[in-house]
Amino acid sequence: MIETRRTHSLTKDVGDEMENAEPRGKSDASIYADLLTSALASWQGEFSGGVLFDHVIACRIEMLNSAPTPGENAYLTLARDIAYDRALIKLCVKNGIDARAVDFAHPSEERSRLERALADHDINLTAIAKQFHT
Secondary structure, three states: OOOOOHHHHEEEEEHHHHHHOOOOOOHHHHHHHHOOOHHHHHHHHOOHHHHHHHHHHHHHHHHOOOOOOOOOHHHHHHHHHHHHHHHHHHHHHHHHOOOOOHHHHHHHHHHHHHHHHHHHHHOOOHHHHOOOOO
Protein backbone atom coordinates (compact mmCIF):
# COMPACT_ATOMS: atom_id res chain seq x y z
CA MET A 1 0.00 0.00 0.00
CA ILE A 2 1.34 3.42 -0.87
CA GLU A 3 1.66 5.73 2.09
CA THR A 4 1.14 9.31 0.95
CA ARG A 5 1.29 10.69 4.49
CA ARG A 6 4.91 9.61 4.83
CA THR A 7 5.71 11.02 1.40
CA HIS A 8 4.03 14.32 2.29
CA SER A 9 6.23 14.71 5.36
CA LEU A 10 9.34 13.85 3.34
CA THR A 11 8.35 16.35 0.66
CA LYS A 12 7.79 18.95 3.35
CA ASP A 13 11.31 18.32 4.71
CA VAL A 14 12.81 18.76 1.25
CA GLY A 15 10.75 21.93 0.73
CA ASP A 16 12.02 23.33 4.04
CA GLU A 17 15.59 22.77 2.87
CA MET A 18 14.90 24.59 -0.38
CA GLU A 19 13.32 27.61 1.27
CA ASN A 20 16.52 27.98 3.30
CA ALA A 21 18.82 27.50 0.30
CA GLU A 22 20.59 30.56 -1.01
CA PRO A 23 21.71 30.95 -4.63
CA ARG A 24 25.47 31.04 -5.01
CA GLY A 25 25.74 32.40 -8.55
CA LYS A 26 25.39 28.96 -10.12
CA SER A 27 23.32 27.83 -13.07
CA ASP A 28 19.82 26.52 -12.40
CA ALA A 29 20.99 22.99 -13.30
CA SER A 30 23.85 23.19 -10.83
CA ILE A 31 21.57 24.55 -8.12
CA TYR A 32 19.14 21.67 -8.72
CA ALA A 33 21.98 19.14 -8.40
CA ASP A 34 23.11 20.87 -5.18
CA LEU A 35 19.58 20.73 -3.75
CA LEU A 36 19.28 17.07 -4.70
CA THR A 37 22.68 16.31 -3.17
CA SER A 38 21.57 18.00 0.05
CA ALA A 39 18.29 16.08 0.06
CA LEU A 40 20.16 12.80 -0.38
CA ALA A 41 22.53 13.70 2.45
CA SER A 42 19.57 14.36 4.75
CA TRP A 43 17.92 10.99 3.93
CA GLN A 44 17.26 9.44 7.33
CA GLY A 45 17.38 5.68 7.67
CA GLU A 46 17.07 3.07 4.98
CA PHE A 47 13.93 1.84 3.30
CA SER A 48 14.05 -1.76 2.24
CA GLY A 49 12.42 -3.67 -0.58
CA GLY A 50 8.74 -2.92 -0.95
CA VAL A 51 8.76 0.13 1.33
CA LEU A 52 11.33 1.88 -0.88
CA PHE A 53 9.42 0.89 -4.00
CA ASP A 54 6.12 2.18 -2.58
CA HIS A 55 7.84 5.41 -1.58
CA VAL A 56 9.21 5.89 -5.11
CA ILE A 57 5.78 5.32 -6.64
CA ALA A 58 4.10 7.70 -4.17
CA CYS A 59 6.71 10.40 -4.87
CA ARG A 60 6.33 9.92 -8.62
CA ILE A 61 2.56 10.27 -8.39
CA GLU A 62 2.88 13.44 -6.30
CA MET A 63 5.35 14.86 -8.81
CA LEU A 64 3.10 14.06 -11.77
CA ASN A 65 0.08 15.56 -10.02
CA SER A 66 1.86 18.82 -9.23
CA ALA A 67 2.18 20.56 -12.55
CA PRO A 68 2.96 24.20 -11.82
CA THR A 69 -0.05 26.43 -12.20
CA PRO A 70 -0.44 30.17 -11.67
CA GLY A 71 -0.72 30.93 -7.99
CA GLU A 72 0.77 27.60 -6.88
CA ASN A 73 3.88 27.71 -4.76
CA ALA A 74 6.81 26.93 -7.06
CA TYR A 75 8.80 25.65 -4.08
CA LEU A 76 6.23 22.91 -3.51
CA THR A 77 6.51 21.76 -7.12
CA LEU A 78 10.30 21.80 -6.88
CA ALA A 79 10.18 19.93 -3.57
CA ARG A 80 8.10 17.18 -5.16
CA ASP A 81 10.59 16.87 -8.02
CA ILE A 82 13.48 16.66 -5.56
CA ALA A 83 11.66 14.10 -3.38
CA TYR A 84 11.01 11.88 -6.40
CA ASP A 85 14.53 12.19 -7.76
CA ARG A 86 16.01 11.43 -4.34
CA ALA A 87 13.87 8.28 -4.03
CA LEU A 88 14.59 7.33 -7.66
CA ILE A 89 18.34 7.52 -7.04
CA LYS A 90 18.00 5.33 -3.94
CA LEU A 91 15.97 2.73 -5.86
CA CYS A 92 18.47 2.72 -8.71
CA VAL A 93 21.43 2.27 -6.37
CA LYS A 94 19.61 -0.63 -4.64
CA ASN A 95 19.27 -2.24 -8.09
CA GLY A 96 22.90 -1.75 -9.11
CA ILE A 97 22.24 1.18 -11.45
CA ASP A 98 24.70 4.07 -11.41
CA ALA A 99 22.75 7.09 -10.21
CA ARG A 100 24.15 10.29 -8.72
CA ALA A 101 22.71 13.69 -7.93
CA VAL A 102 25.49 15.45 -9.86
CA ASP A 103 24.14 13.89 -13.06
CA PHE A 104 20.91 15.90 -12.74
CA ALA A 105 22.16 18.91 -14.71
CA HIS A 106 19.08 18.31 -16.87
CA PRO A 107 16.66 16.70 -14.40
CA SER A 108 14.00 15.47 -16.82
CA GLU A 109 16.61 13.83 -19.06
CA GLU A 110 18.39 12.10 -16.17
CA ARG A 111 15.08 11.10 -14.62
CA SER A 112 14.04 9.48 -17.92
CA ARG A 113 17.40 7.72 -18.25
CA LEU A 114 17.10 6.23 -14.77
CA GLU A 115 13.48 5.19 -15.33
CA ARG A 116 14.55 3.43 -18.56
CA ALA A 117 17.41 1.71 -16.71
CA LEU A 118 14.97 0.48 -14.07
CA ALA A 119 12.60 -0.73 -16.82
CA ASP A 120 15.53 -2.75 -18.19
CA HIS A 121 15.61 -4.37 -14.72
CA ASP A 122 11.87 -5.16 -14.98
CA ILE A 123 10.83 -2.21 -12.80
CA ASN A 124 8.59 -0.11 -15.03
CA LEU A 125 7.75 2.92 -12.89
CA THR A 126 5.88 4.61 -15.71
CA ALA A 127 3.45 1.74 -16.18
CA ILE A 128 2.94 1.21 -12.45
CA ALA A 129 2.41 4.93 -11.68
CA LYS A 130 -0.14 5.19 -14.50
CA GLN A 131 -2.35 2.81 -12.54
CA PHE A 132 -2.55 5.38 -9.71
CA HIS A 133 -2.04 8.74 -11.51
CA THR A 134 -5.12 10.93 -11.52
